[in-house]
Amino acid sequence: MTIRIEEYHRQTRYARYDLGGRGLDLGTQPKVFKTYPGLANVPLPPVLAHPEDALSSVIHQCAASEGTSRLAVDCLAQIILLTHCLTAKARYGGEEFYYRSVASAGALYPFELYVGVRGVEGLADGLYHHSVELHALTLLRQGDVAATLIGAFPWGPGTSPPLIFFLTSIFYRSSWKYRDRAYRYDLLDTGHLAENLCLALQALRLPYTLSYDFDDNKVNEALCVDPDREVCLAVASAGGANTRANDAVTLSESAAELRDASRVAVREAGSPFIKETHIATSKKEQPSEPLPKMLDHLGLKMEGAFEKLPPSKSWPEVMSYAQAVFKRRSNRNFVPTELPARYFVSLMELIVAVHKRDHEPEVPQATPAVGVIVGSVQDVDPGFYLFDPTENSLGLVSAGPLIEVSAHACLDQQWLRNCALHFLFLANLEHLEKTYGPRGYRHVMLTAGRLGQAIYLGATAMRLGCCGIGAFYDDEAARMLGLNEHSYLLYLVGVGPLRKWAERGGQ
Ligand SMILES: Cc1cc2nc3c(=O)[nH]c(=O)nc-3n(C[C@H](O)[C@H](O)[C@H](O)COP(=O)(O)O)c2cc1C
Missing domain, CATH: 3.40.109.10 (NADH Oxidase)
Incomplete structure (x- = not known):
């Protein structure tokens, strides 16, 4: 039986009142640390010391020139x-x-x-x-x-x-x-x-x-x-x-x-569907040039033209990249405070930098489209936008207070309403499979995860809160965004000021 990636994604969707759940069996809980007894x-x-560079420079850093020592x-x-x-x-x-x-x-x-x-x-x-x-x-x-x-x-x-x-x-x-x-x-x-x-x-x-x-x-x-x-x-x-x-x-x-x-457990009730899906995603096609832009395949009609974001003069970072790595945590105590524009443009620059790295000629990878639901960001009206990282530009898809609808679609995790914005990673899975083959699924999901971690670190470095969200009602999310029938939300990341940040007067 050949599994199509879209079939895997659809069959594992969450629907309101039907999460397909069961209680957790603590007797079969997996070990979180892998060990090799006897070795x-x-x-x-x-x-002794870590690099002191800020994330804003690390993301653009290139390898040292030839002749590095052993x-x-x-x-x-x-x-x-x-x-x-x-x-x-x-x-x-x-x-x-x-x-x-x-x-x-x-x-x-x-x-x-x-x-x-x-x-x-x-x-x-x-x-x-x-x-x-x-x-x-x-x-x-x-x-x-x-x-x-x-x-x-x-x-x-x-x-x-x-x-x-x-x-x-x-x-x-x-x-x-x-x-x-x-x-x-x-x-x-x-x-x-x-x-x-x-x-x-x-x-x-x-x-x-x-x-x-x-x-x-x-x-x-x-x-x-x-x-x-x-x-x-x-x-x-x-x-x-x-x-x-x-x-x-x-x-x-x-x-x-x-x-x-x-x-990792004495009794493991594995998932045959996952194994089959993984095997199905081993196949890859070579996409034809130029590489297709995922955002053109979501079936979205734009309300306005894409507009270039202004470059950030400098990121409002309060700690080094390495400190951000060690301090990163998921936060849920967001406050509905407006995010100053310079934080927003810095976060978008982070996406641009990761995207650029993925499009170096030697390793063409399928990448998800990036969207943002803006709740409260200075100089940006609330609504759903698509982001084009090749141009650092933002285009309005639909205006309005969607952040609440988004929190509702995310299993009613109500604290998500207080985020300044939700990053969205999206893909048309039919188009993906046609162009990259089923392995494209691994590409877009792994890249969505990479972008998620970069956002976590950027948010931490700027003393903002961040939380990745994999739990959402898939059909509700697609409807809210107006995606066509083969397009899906893959991952959402909420970002915004936290209680502590607001108490310090937004610093
Ligand atoms: C792919 C992914 C999906 C997640 N989904 C949710 C979610 O739906 N709700 C939530 O509150 N946290 C979510 N989280 C955050 C995790 O719960 C969190 O990373 C984990 O508990 C470890 O805590 P830490 O991030 O503070 O180290 C998600 C994280 C990842 C990476």
Whole structure:
């Protein structure tokens, strides 16, 4: 049976009075930390100082010019810490629970991070799993793992970069709670992690290529994950393209034992629909040039022309990029205070920067259309707008106080009414499948997640609140926006002033 991506998305929609829910079975709750019993952990060296740059410069930063010195393990430790770390501890039901630098639907953290290392000072060549719990690496395979993956990636044949990051997702972690809808969150959450990785590499001025396209079977096999449970969703090569080495690759443990580590509960009621959908999305088509703009395919009639936004003179940031990574949290205590225009244009510039990175010629990716529902923003009338990041311009689709309707469509999460704006990530899934093939679904969802994480960090750096929203009544949301029958809301991110911000007099 071939699953169309639109069918997956439609069948996992939420409808009012029918969330298809069931109680959570605490007896089958998944472990949030992946471990490899019996394998030693290599602690990562402590990171003594972080980059002081602001996010507004990091997002535009390019790699240092040729001739960079050999990478050392300290640099890898810093990349990893800026990508994924524990940031806060809470107690629930007598148990400790750790929040992280990456947002995740329901705090279920389906993603895992692996790194293939070659020629890094202070660390043996091999494939490592990152233990976020211990800030340590577990050696799974020795040797040049990239050499076993020649031809599995879209980038240069026969090259083996010093670092290859693999971002995977363990299906059951999210499907335990969200059932079949969880594949959406696997992709969105992993996109959040991917953006943190991209920004870390940019902050450290390392060249990198992020790709969602690779040979799924070869990569999952090289990672020794159980592909029925855990799959790779994104790969980033970093640190330059060295020539390939031919060292032998050996396993630290039998492949079967390593694969068993993808199991996260004694009893796992997996979702066959998710597995089938993931397999269906392995196929990709090469889109014809020029790349289609998703915003032209949503069936929306504009009320006005697109107007260019003014450039921001400087972003009103109050902390560095690195501080924002460690401080980022989801907020819900928004206050209905008008967002000054300079905050708005800075947030839109963030979208422009991420979008630009995705359209570098070597890695064309399908990207979602970006919309904004404006509730209360200085100099911008309330309403629903489309945003064209290639032009940094905004076009009105429909005027009016839609933010309340939007909160209503988001499972009546009433606090969303108080946001200054809701970012929307949208796609026509029929058009997407025709142009990019079913793999386009992974592209748009992962990219929506990346944009979400960038917005979280931008909001944090400017002391605004932010919260990603994956829970909405899909048909109501599409109706509210006036989307055509094949177009959908993929993800929503609310942003705005918080109570503390308002008490400080808007600073
Ligand atoms: C894809 C995604 C969907 C989310 N959906 C919701 C949502 O519908 N409602 C909500 O209150 N929070 C939502 N969140 C926020 C998560 O609940 C939050 O990230 C998680 O509890 C971890 O807390 P933290 O972000 O403060 O670290 C979502 C986050 C992500 C990444």
